[in-house]
Amino acid sequence: MTKIFVPCDAAARAVGADRVALAIQQEAARRGVTLDLVRNGSRGLFWLEPMIEVETPAGRIAYGPVTPSDVSALFDGGLLDGGVHALRIGRPEDVPFLKRQTRLTFARCGIVDPLSLNDYRAHGGYRGLARARELGPVGTVQEMTASGLRGRGGAGFPTGIKWKTVADTSADRKYIVCNGDEGDSGTYADRMLLEGDPFVLIEGMTIAGYAVGATKGYIYVRSEYPDAIRTMERAIVLAEAAGLLGAEAGFDLEVRVGAGAYVCGEETSLLESLEGKRGQVRAKPPLPAHKGLFGKPTVINNLVTLATVPAVMADGAKAYADLGMGRSRGTMPIQIAGNSKHGGLFEAAFGLTLGEIVDDIGGGTASGRPVRAVQVGGPLGAYFSRALFDTPFDYESFAARDGLIGHGGVVVFDDTVDMARQARFALEFCAIESCGKCTPCRIGSVRGTETMDKVIAGDRREANLALVEDLCQTLKFGSLCALGGFTPYPVMSAIRHFPEDFGRPRLAAAAE
Template structure:
């Protein structure tokens, strides 16, 4: 029986992986080949999706991008499949995009059957929890602190300090909340883990619960991720059946589904939503670590932070902390997206420059035109011009250049982009998604969009740009949360680095 791995990741399905899998089964039956099709997550080499992998004595051999039409030709001569086939990309591990990575959080993603606990264990699963139990609760918090892990949602707050605050707060109940409301455009790392390695998240949350004394966890998944919701729900049921969740494990997980509000990715708004309310931001303090979900001490972490904990525990804090630069320790799953030739997930130690990421790893634009602007960190992240491509991927380095790395999304635009339109979109998005609690965000975003419309129409651009600059100051310092507070990043970076787009005559655009 030859095992053939076909991703069931939503992005692979979106480009035809299901049809490829069905056709393989049909062809194999027709030709009398003994094959077992295993559906996996994605390796994250999306320009090669659907990428199938065939087990051989020398390891797996990959073929991609496949279409259902390619299947009969590929299987015509039976097994083993010919490595001379034009779609053969060789051993996946040897593909430069994968070979150059340091996969810690994504070590298993795309390799194992996501819903097989046996597979998970065979690939090192639950070693982290075992070590945590041997270290004890306080020792586990220490280990996470020593690893230097910082919140991967974007804020970059040290995870160990957050855990210690919750551990040190006395309460009758505590909660672990996983923020899987991955709303930033250009990001999909959370989705890939949920679809490709769900037990990793379950293990990470169980470790967090053990470390701080919480017995209940919630995973808040956005409704735009139906595949991820299905896999996570199934995985929690399987884990319960084996006693890895529930009374025996002294930890329980409930899946909750969002309802299309971007702002619920903000931690306090997410907690409100979990409590069944409008997803409006809470003023801090009190911190969620002191008074979080239902007023109880709560660890609320980004999914990637929680999913990185098992590897930190399993292999030791030092192993993780030895990677990276400055105060950014360990690895970051960089997500290359948009107009890029080699779009995909690239997990690497902090410190690569933006130029290396876009030109070298990403291979430039998909359109073949010059890359002009790169938005890093989602819709609230700054646009970087080529002149800043020497910026290293590191929390502090990006802050120093008026940007942020956020959740690690990198969206590439070619030279057809109109940066005035992108600045307008940033304000419009803020207006659409504002929770309405604070005035700068609720009203400023609407007025900002109107003012940007005037600039685009060529109406007193100088005076209106001065207004936008002033408004952005108000948004930045007067908003309650990052939605209003960070919207100035894309707006001001577009104005600063691409001024020519804000003052040029608009007759051509208006005529379109």
């Protein structure tokens, strides 16, 4: 029976994948053809979604973007044998966007049926846990440290060191918490994994639990991701039924759903939220590794970090550490988003330049206009101008240019963008999402928005810009967490790299 794959990823569904799947089933029934329709995750080539694939002796053949009205003609052209049609892409692996990637964390995403344990195992699943058990808990922590894997939420803290701290802290109970509160605009790597390969997270968290001696894990997922929550919960039930979670496995997992607070992506605020409180930031120390969830030692890692653990363990620390540049080892799932011609998920070793990502891989803008600004790392990330396109994508290089890679989101803007409005939005967003604990963030963001309004209105521009810059210093050094502390990045980078939008003379470099 011919296998046809139609993604169930929320982004594919958002552009009509469900209607395409229904049309394929109806067309097959009308023609008396039986087929096996699999709802896979997305490969991450979003400009081609809905992208369907058919299994043929020559491998999987993709078509896209498919609309329900194309389905009949696709069958006429011999869809089931990978036949010719204007929408035929060929083997997805041969598409340059996919061919240039190094997929470790996303090795299975878009290929397997997300809720098939057989698929998961057939594509290398549970090799990582098996190897962790061979190495033992201490050896597993050492392996993680040697791999150089750092927190993929943005802070970039070495995962192995965090695990070692928890492993070395004695307690009657320890927890593994997965931070899936992916609130940064321009990012969707967590969502894709939850919807496209949930077992990889289960395996990663099981390894973490084994390594540090924790028996309970929580996956905190934002409420904006209903599909992801549903898939993850079903995967946990399947894993429990197979004895991979629960008493037999010595590790329990539970999904907890957020409630629309961006700040809960900050680790201590997430822990407060898990405990049923207002998601307000905690002062550190104590570190969550010493006193985390319910006061117990807790490993809290980003979802991508935990989903990378099985790949690191399966193929060894060295294979992972051999990739990347400087102190940024391994791969990063870069999410090319916004006004990009070829927007999608691009997992690659650290070290590509921003220009390569935006121009070569992303193909410039979707609108066809020139790229003017790129925001990297979500709403707290800096705006980069074309003059900075030589910046290599790694933690240190971005920090050196007063930016951050964050969770790997790259949002492209064309030349219609007004950077003064973007700077204002950054402050407004901080005001909306501030947890209220620190005064600079709670009040400074509101005053900053008002002052930026004056700048936009042309009211004493220089004096008000000086005030905004001063306020940004206070936010940066007077806030407990990254929300207040990093809001200055988009604001100051917009002012510095795009002065002409603030009534200042254009930079010489920007005119090239």
